[in-house]
Amino acid sequence: MWHGQRYPRWRSAGWLLIAAVLLTVVVLVSAAWRPGSAAPEPGGPTDGGSRWSSLDGTGATVAVRVDEIVDTGHLMLVNRDHAVADEPVGPVVEAWPTVPVAGSVWLEESALEAVGELFAAAREEGVGALHVTSGYRDRTEQARIYAASDTAFAQPPGHSEHQTGLAVDILPVGVSQSQMAASREGRWLADNAWKHGLVLRYPDGKQDVTGIAYEPWHFRYVGQPHAWFCQDSGLSYEEYIRFLKDSGGYRTTVGGTTYSVLYQVPRDGIIFVPEGREYLVSGDNTGGYVVTVREP
């Protein structure tokens, strides 16, 4: 939940306001992101950095104990080096009927909301039918899948993002995993998933960083502005967490909303959060915490 003003979710501000905000997001986003526009440059902003800036003047903060915060877990890094700390990170809910599924699929509720918005956008834009083929997996199921998989495409049990409830495999109906990258739907997802807070978690050419081969079907919910940043910079999620550690954070505006992102490693069990502004906190599963502030 967003702290500071007892602001549980974006949508609590009222549907009309949310609709207006979403419309603004869509308008701004479509103005900024045209299909076929130049791909983001790896490792940096596309326009020399003018769209994000340093954290000067981020306002007053207060100290809180990390054992007293609500940790959403949304930004947890899970890979071969970092095991799943909590499984799942939040309540998981059945994906059907919010989105079409193959089999029984459950997702963490924020992730499902994001996937629902993504699928609605796909329908509006006339993209072919999509379905979710995998979501939350418990350790037993991950062990079974790992045993039956090419290890280039699967993590051992305890190390799969699917165990958090935040990872989702999406395929166009009637299209196989090997056909997906070249399919119209696959390209649309790669260009548009970020707008709904989802990152393509195992990009092409990043296997040496992520440990997993290119998986055009596997998306991970992280929310904004993190999804935007990864898309714009071309960073894999591992590289994004590294960037946050090295930089301490950044400030940016996505779809008309300004965010400050602050990366902190607790000292004596304490981190600092903004005073009088809305924020979310997530541990990154490597010892740090990411505070995402929505600026008024």
Ligand SMILES: [Zn+2]
């Ligand atoms: Zn997956």
